[in-house]
Amino acid sequence: MNKAYEFIAHPYECEFGSSPNTTINYTINTKDMTKDDLLESFTYFMRACGYSIGTEEVLEFVDYSEPEPTPINGVQYTPDQEFADITRVELIDGEGRRYTNHDVAYLGISLQDDNRTMKVFVQ
DSSP, rough: OOEEEEEEEEOOOOSSSSOOSSOOOEEOSOOOOHHHHHHHHHHHHHHTOOOOOOTTTOOOOOOOSSSOOOBBBTTTTTTTOOOTTTTOOEEEHHHHHHEEEOSOOOOOEETTTTTEEEEEEEE
16 A cells, blocks of 8 residues: 555654654555544654643644624724724723823724634734
8 A cells, every 4th residue: 555644753862861762653545534634643643752632632723814804883893994083092901001002003903713802903
């Protein structure tokens, strides 16, 4: 059977002498795998190399592209939208002012992570 994928870890010199003189070779013989199947196989390889990955932990692909902006009270704000009249921004919590900027040239807002994160862009 032909190799479709192969992960190899070569031994290395360790200043503490704790690295075993062992080559770990993990071979997958089928190309008919989903991305998740391949990540699961790579997880097994990493465990064989000594990485501590719990049974409830998984490797995953993360999409770092910006999500579509979400309306705030029915108004569609985007990080690229300028608020020309705003010149000062203050962030206030239960203990008072945490951030003040009196020289704002640009302000943008973006909600992310299913509306759990609000990013405020100030220049």
